[in-house]
Amino acid sequence: MNKSIKNMTLRERFESRHISIAKYARAYGVDHAILSKVLDGKLNGSKGHRGGSTRKIIAQLKADKIWIGKLPWETTSNEEVS
Numbered sequence: 001m002n003k004s005i006k007n008m009t010l011r012e013r014f015e016s017r018h019i020s021i022a023k024y025a026r027a028y029g030v031d032h033a034i035l036s037k038v039l040d041g042k043l044n045g046s047k048g049h050r051g052g053s054t055r056k057i058i059a060q061l062k063a064d065k066i067w068i069g070k071l072p073w074e075t076t077s078n079e080e081v082s
Contacts, residue, residue: 006068011039013066030057044072 005013014021021039025032030053037043038057045055061067 010041010061010067013068014039014061017064017066025057028057028060029053046072048073 003012008016014024021035022032025035034043034053035057038045038054038061043054045058048055055071055073058067058071062071
């Protein structure tokens with residue numbers, strides 16, 4: 001039985017594309033450990049650490065339609081910065 005894309009975890013969506021974590025990370029200039037932690041939900045880019053690598057790879061995952069929904073650091077209309 002196939003899961004709906006929306007019901008898959010981030011890692012399941014990534015793996016369904018049959019892409020190597022190491023090759024994907026290398027293609028976008030980040031460490032494969034960072035990508036792996038993002039896929040496991042351990043890093044979300046909300047703190048802005050690691051020289052922006054986490055945010056960079058999450059933005060790329062969103063562009064590739066693997067990341068679904070808003071990016072963790074995007075503000076909502078109620079959280080506008082003054």
